[in-house]
Amino acid sequence: MEPSDYLVERDSPPLRERHSDYWRLLPRIGLLYLAFGILFGLIQGGLPPLLRTRGLDIGRLGWLFLLLLPFGMTFLWAPWVDRWRLPWLSHRSGWIVAMQGVAIAGVTLIAFGQQLPPILLLGIGLVVALAAATMDLALDALVTETTPSESRSLAGAIKVGALSIGAMTGGGVFLALFQSLGWRTIFLLIVLLLVIATVPLLSWRSERHEPSSNHQASLLAALRQPLMRRRLMLLSLVSCVLIGLFSLNRVMLVDLGLPLERVGWVVGTLSPLCSLGAAIVAPLLLRRFNLAPCLALFCLLGMASALLMFVGTWQASISLALVGAVSVNAGVSGLYVVICSIILGWASNLQAATDYAALYGISRLLSLVVLMTVMQGLSRIGWPLFYAIGLAGLPLVVILLARACKESGPPAASLDR
Numbered sequence: 001m002e003p004s005d006y007l008v009e010r011d012s013p014p015l016r017e018r019h020s021d022y023w024r025l026l027p028r029i030g031l032l033y034l035a036f037g038i039l040f041g042l043i044q045g046g047l048p049p050l051l052r053t054r055g056l057d058i059g060r061l062g063w064l065f066l067l068l069l070p071f072g073m074t075f076l077w078a079p080w081v082d083r084w085r086l087p088w089l090s091h092r093s094g095w096i097v098a099m100q101g102v103a104i105a106g107v108t109l110i111a112f113g114q115q116l117p118p119i120l121l122l123g124i125g126l127v128v129a130l131a132a133a134t135m136d137l138a139l140d141a142l143v144t145e146t147t148p149s150e151s152r153s154l155a156g157a158i159k160v161g162a163l164s165i166g167a168m169t170g171g172g173v174f175l176a177l178f179q180s181l182g183w184r185t186i187f188l189l190i191v192l193l194l195v196i197a198t199v200p201l202l203s204w205r206s207e208r209h210e211p212s213s214n215h216q217a218s219l220l221a222a223l224r225q226p227l228m229r230r231r232l233m234l235l236s237l238v239s240c241v242l243i244g245l246f247s248l249n250r251v252m253l254v255d256l257g258l259p260l261e262r263v264g265w266v267v268g269t270l271s272p273l274c275s276l277g278a279a280i281v282a283p284l285l286l287r288r289f290n291l292a293p294c295l296a297l298f299c300l301l302g303m304a305s306a307l308l309m310f311v312g313t314w315q316a317s318i319s320l321a322l323v324g325a326v327s328v329n330a331g332v333s334g335l336y337v338v339i340c341s342i343i344l345g346w347a348s349n350l351q352a353a354t355d356y357a358a359l360y361g362i363s364r365l366l367s368l369v370v371l372m373t374v375m376q377g378l379s380r381i382g383w384p385l386f387y388a389i390g391l392a393g394l395p396l397v398v399i400l401l402a403r404a405c406k407e408s409g410p411p412a413a414s415l416d417r
Contacts, residue, residue: 025146028200030162032096032139035197037166038190039103039132041272042174043067043125044167044247067125070133072365078357079219081138092142093201099135100198103128104191111187140360141353144344153283156340160333161279164272169193172268176261222351222358231346234397234404235359238339239367241393242332244386245306246271247371249325252309252383256318270326275333282337292402294338299398302331306391313383335398342405 086094106128113121147155174186181189222228249271250263278298285294305328312321340360347355378386 025142025204026158028204029139029143030158031197031200032100032135033159033162034166035100035194036132036136036139037163038170038174038193039107039128039166040071040163041167041170041172042190043129043170067122067129068368069365070126070129071136072361072363072368074133074137074361075219075354075357075365077134078137078354078361079216079351081134081141081353082351083216089202090204092138092145093204095138096135096142096201097198099131099138100194102131103135104194104198106131107187107191107194111184111191114183137353137357137361140356144347144352144356147344149345152341152344153286153337155344156337157279157283159340160282160337161276164275164279164329164333166272167275168269168272172264172272175268176264178264218351219354219358222355228355228358231404232359232362234400235339235343235363236366238335238397238401239363240370241390241397242302242335243364243367243371244374245302245328245390245394246332248375248378248386249309249328252313253318253321253325255383256313256316256321258318258322266322267325271329274326274330278330278334279337282334286338286341291338291405295335295398295402298331298334298338299395300331301334302328302394303391305331306387306394310384310387310391313387339401 081095085091086098088094089097106124109124110121110128113124116124143155143159170190174189178186223232250267253263253267254260282294282298285297305324308320308324309328310324311317312319312324343356343359346359374381374386
């Protein structure tokens with residue numbers, strides 16, 4: 001791959017055909033992101049506070065984030081998702097349906113395997129996480145290939161919004177109802193939702209000719225580009241700060257003494273609603289204003305929330321910490337809409353899955369490793385210092401992101417224009 005491939009936006013196939021594919025795909029994309037968000041929300045936001053209330057110490061709790069590693073490691077197999085076409089449906093939808101089938105089978109086993117050894121359940125969970133991560137990778141590649149440049153902010157908003165609703169279900173409603181409904185019922189409901197999200201894609205057929213598979217996707221070819229490496233380092237710094245500001249808030253509230261049921265209903269439902277609101281507002285702001293004002297607005301929202309969590313943990317005020325834990329999702333999600341839009345423009349259509357996974361996946365993997373490392377010493381540094389670091393780091397990484405976008409003239413600079 002030539003260096004120029006990363007300096008020029010590719011808008012092939014013709015815009016009209018991409019518009020047609022995109023608007024026909026839109027509801028199917030939303031459903032798949034919704035189902036993915038439910039699984040991801042249960043793993044990230046549901047299981048940690050549930051196990052914390054059962055006495056699991058915070059150091060061992062950090063190992064639960066191993067289930068999140070496949071979501072940050074998709075870059076390892078992304079070139080094969082780009083190169084290989086499975087013998088059914090179209091290139092991208094074939095991968096999506098196959099991985100949904102694996103996830104459905106795995107969650108069904110978990111539903112009926114409550115008495116299985118924990119190590120076996122963890123193994124099945126890793127298989128489910130691997131399948132879900134690969135499905136998300138193929139879906140992101142499909143969105144990259146079918147989304148016209150002027151609709152990228154809308155595509156990012158749909159992803160963030162659908163994931164927010166999924167997180168509200170998986171990390172909020174299901175968490176609050178876990179004790180009343182029970183293990184089997186919760187996981188069988190997830191199976192049902194996965195099936196509902198998959199079926200509509202079976203009837204979809206692209207109206208355009210699919211890109212040739214002659215191009216051999218390569219992660220090394222992508223990472224050899226200096227521009228790609230700079231973008232990756234920047235996104236990794238941003239992800240470290242953003243994930244730190246929203247991933248552990250439920251655990252923090254449990255440590256402050258907030259009952260698990262209230263964590264599930266209040267944080268688990270209001271936080272995703274804040275994210276959904278930001279996902280709706282962000283594309284409208286990007287249409288009306290330039291990139292920098294939007295980044296500044298959502299950065300200020302995130303800083304205000306981080307300040308509330310800092311003061312709340314310092315003064316042991318559950319109410320302040322709770323308001324901060326809920327409202328921080330508006331700032332973080334608004335920033336993620338912009339970031340997703342940027343990545344859609346930075347990823348090359350010649351190897352959409354590989355480039356998207358490299359930019360989005362590697363940055364998230366590095367941030368998860370940092371988060372797991374920090375959690376091992378969190379009991380020593382304490383929650384106030386943790387949120388003070390996030391409060392100081394957020395404006396720094398947002399300034400770096402805005403500067404990089406201005407200097408490199410990225411697609412985001414003309415979002416929805």
